[in-house]
Amino acid sequence: MRRLIALLGLAFLLAACAPEPTPPLRLAVNPWIGYDPFVLARDRGPLDARLRIVEVASNSDSQRALANGMIEAAALTLDEALRLADAGVPLEIVAVLDVSAGADAVLARPEIDRLDKLRGRRIGVEAGAVGALMLARLLAAAGIDDSEVTILSVEAGQHVAVLTSGRVDAVVTFEPMKSQLARRGYRVLFDSRVLPGEIIDVLVVRPGVDARPLLAAWQTGLAALEQDRLAAAQTLARGVELSAEEYLDALSSLRLFRVEESAEWFDGGAAAPLARRAQPVVAELMRRGEIKQPPDWAALLGKGRR
Amino acid sequence: MNFLLRFPARWSLPLVLFLMSVPAVWWFSVLQHQEYSRLVESEETIRIKERLAIEQMRLEVQLGMGNLLQVRRIVASLGLRRDMLHAWLIGRDGRILAALTRVELDRPWDEVRGRLPLPLAAALAQMPDHGPAITLSRPASADFLLGEVELRTGHRLVVVSDLAAPLARRLEAGRSELAKQAGTLLFFALTVGLLLHLLWTQRMRRLLRAAERLGQGDFTIRAALPGGDELASIGAAFDTMAERLARQQDEIRRLATLIEQSPLxxxxxxxxxxxxxxxxxxxxxxxxxxxxxxxxxxxxxxxxxxxxxxxxxxxxxxxxxxxxxxxxxxxxxxxxxxxxxxxxxxxxxxxxxxxxxxxxxxxxxxxVSRRHEAEEAMHRQSAELAARNVELERFAAAAIGREEEMIRLKREINALSRALGRPEPFDLSFLAAAEEEAQR
Incomplete structure (x- = not known):
C-alpha cells in the first residue's frame, strides 16, 4: 500500500519535473563586418540547436534588444558595452572579437577635403554608439568645438541614405557602409587607424548565459573565413551590398581575434590587457559623462577570464 | 473495487481520494492542452499581425528610399522573435530580396521554397493572394503559422512562425500549475486521511477491537465511543447489544447450570x-x-x-x-x-x-427408571395384599360363623334360663343395638 502511494507520488513528481523547453540563445549582430564570422557560421551551418544569430539594423538595435531582454548575447564595441554596463544593464564580456584598424571612418561629401571644413556642417552619427567616440576624436583632431557643428543622430542602417540624399554633409560610420560610400565617391576624412586599439569589438552575454556555443560558432566562422576568404566573401558580401573584392578589402581594415587570442586579453582582472587597453576609451567616456564611474572589470570580465 | 476492500479504511479512503484525483488531473491536462493550443494560436496570430503591420510600414519606407541594406536588416531582425522560423521578402522578380540568412538572398523564391520541408513547402505553395491585407493561416495539423503581406511596392513579405515552442512554453507553465493542483489534491487527500484517522478510524478500530472481543465471547467489552456522530451512535448501539447479550448469556449460563444440575x-x-x-x-x-x-x-x-x-x-x-x-x-x-x-x-x-x-x-x-421401579414394586405389593385379603376373608368367614353359632347357643341358653326363671347368663343387648342400627 505504502509502495503504491509512493509510486503515485513519484509519478506526480516526475510529471512536475518534466524538462522545460530549451530557451533559445539569441545573438544580435549589427552590419559591422567584423561580426560576420558569426553570420558565416550560421549560413554554413549547422549551429548549436539553441543558437540563433540575428542580423539587426544598427548598434542601437543590438543595445536595445540586450537591455530589453530580447536577446541573450550581442556583439558590441567595447565603449557600447561599457555604456550599457554603467547604465545598469547586467552583462559580461566573454570575448574580444576584433579591433578596428581603419574600418571605422568619417566620410564626407567630396568637396570637404579637410577636417577643418567640417566646421558649420551637419554630421550624422549614431548616438550612444561607437560613432560618438569617433566623433569626439574627430572633433579633437580637427580642433572643432561641439557647438561648431550640427550633430544628427542617425542609426547605422541609414548612414548611406542620409549622406547620399544630402541630409548630412558627413557621417561617422563603419564597414560595410564605409566601402559603399567610398565607392560612390565620398571622401574618407578620418578613420580608426589613428586610434590604434581603441575601437575594440567584444562579445557580451547576459549573466548566467552559457557562452560556449557562441564562442564555438565564432571559431567555426573564423576558421571558414581563413580557409577560403574569397568563398566566404562571396557568401557574406551579398548581404552588405559589396562585391567580394570590396568585401575582402574592407576586411583588411580590421583584425579578427581567435578565441585563444581573445582569452589572453582577459587574464589579470582589473589589470587584464583588455582593461588596460580600454583606459583611453574609459577616460573619454567619463570625460564626456557617458559613464559615471570606472568599470567593474572583475565583474565584466568574469567569464572571459575563465 | 474489491481491491480497495483489502485495506483498512484509514488507507483506502485517502487512496480513493488520491486515485480519483489522478484522472481528474489527467482530464484537466487534456482540456488544458486543447485550451492552450487554441490560446497560443490566437495570441501568436495577433502578435504576428501587429508585428507585420509595423514591418510593412518600415519596409515600404525603406524600399521607397532605396535603402536595401536597411530593408535586409529589417527582415533579418525579425529573427529576434524567438519563434520566427523563416522570413522572406520576395521581390517583384520572384527573387529573395531579404531573409533571415544571407545564403537565401537573390535566389528564386520557388527554389528556396522547394528546399523547405514538404509540409511547409506545400503550405507556402498553396498560399492564396490576398492583396495588401495581412493574412495569417494555420494549415491543417501544422504546428506553424504562415503570414503574408503584400507591400505597396509589389514586394511580398512571407513569414513562418513556430507554434510548437510557444505551446510547449505555455504547457510548461501549465505543468507547474498541474503540479500545484496535484500537490494540493495530494495534500488534501493526506489531510482528509489524517482527519479520518483522528475522527473515524481510531474509533472504528476501537469498535472493531470491541467487536472482535465480543465475537470471542467477552460480553463485558464495551466500545464506549465518544462523540455524537453516526459512528458514536453505532458504538452506543453496539454497547446496548453487548449489554443485552451479557444478560442473555447470564440467563443461559444459569439455565445451563440448572440443566446441568437437573435430571433433565x-x-x-x-x-x-x-x-x-x-x-x-x-x-x-x-x-x-x-x-x-x-x-x-x-x-x-x-x-x-x-x-x-x-x-x-x-x-x-x-x-x-x-x-x-x-x-x-x-x-x-x-x-x-x-x-x-x-x-x-x-x-x-x-x-x-x-x-x-x-x-x-x-x-x-x-x-424415569425409579418411577418404573416404584410402580413395579407397587404392583407387586398390591398382588400380595390381594392374596392376603382372600385368606383373611376366608378366615373372617370362618370366625363369623363360629361367633354366630355361639350367639345362637347363648340365645338358647338365655331362653332356657328365662324359661327356667333364672337370669340370663349372657348379655346380648349389643345385638339389639346392632340390629337397630342395621334397620336405620
Missing part, C-alpha cells in the same frame, strides 16, 4: 437416518456418555434404544414426522454409557422449515 438432559437430533445428535447438554456425562464422542457421531442414537422398544418408537416418530402433532412424549429404555438400561421419558418437539419439512428434532430426556 437437553438434546437435539438431526432429522437424518439414525438420528445423529447435534447437541446435548453436558450433564449427559451423568449417564456415562462422552459428550464429544456423542456429538462426533461415534454411535447413532437409535443404537442406544432397547431393541424391544425401537420398532414402536421408530414407527411413532415416523408418524409424528409425517403427520404431527409436533409435540409428543415417549417412554423407552435407553442403554447408558455404563451399559445399564434406563427408562427414559422423552418430551419431543419438531422444528420445520418453510416447506414443512422437519429440520431439527429437539427433546428433553428424563430418567
Amino acid at each position: 438432559v437437553a438434546i437435539v437430533w438431526r432429522n437424518e437416518p439414525g438420528w445423529p445428535v447435534a447437541f446435548v447438554s453436558s450433564n449427559i456425562v451423568n449417564w456415562g456418555f462422552d459428550k464429544r464422542a456423542l456429538l462426533a457421531g461415534a454411535f447413532r442414537y437409535v443404537e442406544l434404544i432397547h431393541p424391544d422398544d425401537l420398532p414402536m418408537i421408530a414407527a411413532d416418530v415416523e408418524r409424528h414426522l409425517a403427520h404431527g402433532p409436533d409435540r409428543y412424549v415417549q417412554e423407552y429404555r435407553l442403554r447408558d454409557g455404563f451399559g445399564h438400561w434406563r427408562w427414559i421419558e422423552n418430551h419431543t418437539w419438531l422444528l420445520r422449515d418453510d416447506e414443512g419439512r422437519v429440520s431439527t428434532i429437539q427433546g428433553v430426556l428424563l430418567d
